[in-house]
Amino acid sequence: xxxxxxxxxxxxxVIQRLKIKNFDxxxxxxxxxxxxxxxxxxxxxVETFQAEMNGLSKKIGELFKSGKAAEAxxxxxxxxxxxxxxxxxxxxxxxxxSQLDEQLVQLPNLPNEIVPPGKGEDDNVVVKSGGEMPVxxxxxxxxxxxxxxxxxxxxxxxxxxxAGFPVYKGKGARLQRALINFFLDEADxxxxxxxxxxxxxxxxxxxxxxxxxxxxxxxYHATADNLYLIPTAEVPVTNLYRDVILKGSELPIRNCAYSxxxxxEAGSWGAHVRGLNRxxxxxxxxxxxxxxxxxxxxxxDAMVAHVxxxxxxxxxxxxxxxxxxxxxSFTSALTYDYxxxxxxxxxxxxxxxxxxxxxxxxNRLKLRFKEEGEKKxxxxxxxxxxxxxxxxxxxxxxxxxxxxEGIRIPKVLVPYTGFDIIN
RNA sequence: GGAGAGAUGGCAGAGUGGUCGAAUGCGGUGGUCUUGAAAACCAUUGUACCGCGAGGUACCGGGGGUUCGAAUCCCUCUCUCUCCGCCA
Numbered sequence: 060x061x062x063x064x065x066x067x068x069x070x071x072x073v074i075q076r077l078k079i080k081n082f083d084x085x086x087x088x089x090x091x092x093x094x095x096x097x098x099x100x101x102x103x104x105v106e107t108f109q110a111e112m113n114g115l116s117k118k119i120g121e122l123f124k125s126g127k128a129a130e131a132x133x134x135x136x137x138x139x140x141x142x143x144x145x146x147x148x149x150x151x152x153x154x155x156x157s158q159l160d161e162q163l164v165q166l167p168n169l170p171n172e173i174v175p176p177g178k179g180e181d182d183n184v185v186v187k188s189g190g191e192m193p194v195x196x197x198x199x200x201x202x203x204x205x206x207x208x209x210x211x212x213x214x215x216x217x218x219x220x221x222a223g224f225p226v227y228k229g230k231g232a233r234l235q236r237a238l239i240n241f242f243l244d245e246a247d248x249x250x251x252x253x254x255x256x257x258x259x260x261x262x263x264x265x266x267x268x269x270x271x272x273x274x275x276x277x278x279y280h281a282t283a284d285n286l287y288l289i290p291t292a293e294v295p296v297t298n299l300y301r302d303v304i305l306k307g308s309e310l311p312i313r314n315c316a317y318s319x320x321x322x323x324e325a326g327s328w329g330a331h332v333r334g335l336n337r338x339x340x341x342x343x344x345x346x347x348x349x350x351x352x353x354x355x356x357x358x359x360d361a362m363v364a365h366v367x368x369x370x371x372x373x374x375x376x377x378x379x380x381x382x383x384x385x386x387x388s389f390t391s392a393l394t395y396d397y398x399x400x401x402x403x404x405x406x407x408x409x410x411x412x413x414x415x416x417x418x419x420x421x422n423r424l425k426l427r428f429k430e431e432g433e434k435k436x437x438x439x440x441x442x443x444x445x446x447x448x449x450x451x452x453x454x455x456x457x458x459x460x461x462x463x464e465g466i467r468i469p470k471v472l473v474p475y476t477g478f479d480i481i482n
Numbered sequence: 483g484g485a486g487a488g489a490u491g492g493c494a495g496a497g498u499g500g501u502c503g504a505a506u507g508c509g510g511u512g513g514u515c516u517u518g519a520a521a522a523c524c525a526u527u528g529u530a531c532c533g534c535g536a537g538g539u540a541c542c543g544g545g546g547g548u549u550c551g552a553a554u555c556c557c558u559c560u561c562u563c564u565c566c567g568c569c570a
Contacts, residue, residue, distance in 0.1 A: 103532060106539040113539090116551040120500040123550095131550080138550045304529085432511085436529085 060163045060422050062438070063095055076169045079176055079384035087162055094159040101155060105148035112141045164272060168419035170384055171393040177383025183396070188378035190371065190400075193459045198403035201454040202334035204461060205231065208481050211335070223324070223339035230481045234468070235342065237475030238449050239317050242344035242369065246315035246446055249365050251346050254316045256295035259286040264298040267424040269390040279321050288321035292345040293443045300349055300426045305439065307430040311358055312349040315446070317342065335450035336408065342449040348442045349426065352418065355440035356393075359415045362444045363395050366411045369447060372471045375455050376400040378407065392417045399451065403458040408451040413444030
């Protein structure tokens with residue numbers, strides 16, 4: 060969330076910049092500033108009483124010790140009133156604070172200046188593109204190819220779990236594992252330290268990265284233990300650094316992680332979500348960085364470049380989008396998406412999303428760093444990106460590489476799969 | 483799942499009602515000494531909020547209670563450890 064200090068000092072800028080996200084912040088910002096002022100006033104009031112109470116208590120203690128019990132008991136008379144005042148003001152303070160928090164979490168992150176205006180995905184800006192568009196006759200979509208070669212089985216998944224939980228079989232399973240290992244090796248080569256995180260997280264973690272409270276319905280919730288199945292490894296990996304004060308010299312922190320991801324996707328089924336295009340469970344390799352605020356945009360560029368090298372090694376036609384204000388997420392300041400072209404579906408598929416959250420997540424996480432010799436800790440910046448999400452990569456590989464003999468495996472993957480064709 | 487023990491500063495670890503934001507040791511930082519380093523010695527070393535400042539307030543796992551006063555007593559939750567059971 061945005062810091063109170065920033066909102067207080069830049070009220071008009073906050074309202075102005077959130078218009079790019081099509082968010083009318085005027086009411087909330089006023090409410091926040093009002094509540095914050097009330098909070099301060101109430102705090103000063105309660106602390107004044109507390110100071111008096113502390114002094115009085117000390118005095119009573121001394122009186123008892125020196126045997127002046129009568130005087131001590133006399134002094135006690137005033138404490139009752141003080142206690143009542145403190146109790147009342149405390150209640151008021153926590154009421155104000157919770158109202159303030161409630162308002163604060165409703166404010167999205169400010170978009171970076173270069174985020175283009177727009178309502179939705181049609182307004183995203185193509186930054187660049189590359190790779191060769193495949194030329195195919197009568198291209199078969201992947202949902203038919205997977206049946207033809209018996210490598211992914213949706214019906215079986217439906218039987219044991221439900222729609223959107225496919226079973227990967229034989230060379231399909233092997234290809235899936237190959238992609239995971241390839242992505243992890245690429246991340247490792249680029250300097251990201253691998254972690255293998257839990258797939259379920261607690262409420263604090265969900266709040267830290269911004270899934271809670273706003274996107275609660277998107278996550279599977281194990282209610283018996285109040286744990287959430289992760290929608291992305293971003294959640295556990297970024298939360299590794301919750302409530303942490305790093306040394307300036309430790310930045311940037313770079314992690315990568317493979318995980319299964321779980322998304323309820325409530326209400327988002329419809330056109331264009333056949334086959335692997337949208338699943339409830341899928342695999343992804345995620346890259347996460349914790350950065351110095353002055354370096355985060357440089358790092359965002361490096362992360363984008365990393366994703367591009369992977370897509371290029373897989374010989375897929377790609378394009379890079381800068382998301383517009385209407386399509387960028389609640390918590391992000393700037394997001395780039397990579398899409399690959401799917402020949403049989405004749406459309407672009409999003410396979411990666413790389414974002415800079417600046418200090419928005421860090422403020423929730425209390426993720427700070429302290430520069431050598433400095434007294435005060437400051438909020439770090441967090442970033443993450445998919446490198447990459449598997450299902451649509453799988454779809455694109457199957458569709459684009461189909462030929463009379465079967466499906467060719469991209470050269471870089473052959474050492475991982477142990478075969479060069481699916482037939 | 484059953485029984486018991488415990489949770490204190492970066493770490494270890496004292497502290498069972500007031501003088502405790504908290505002994506001591508280690509670690510960190512600055513300094514003295516040294517050609518340099520080590521050792522030794524001296525100093526310093528948590529976070530947040532309010533305040534120009536002096537200073538004030540809160541925090542000893544979380545929440546609540548008793549009391550003029552709680553790290554310390556009570557209730558509750560969470561977590562950790564030990565033993566037993568079960569088990570990949």
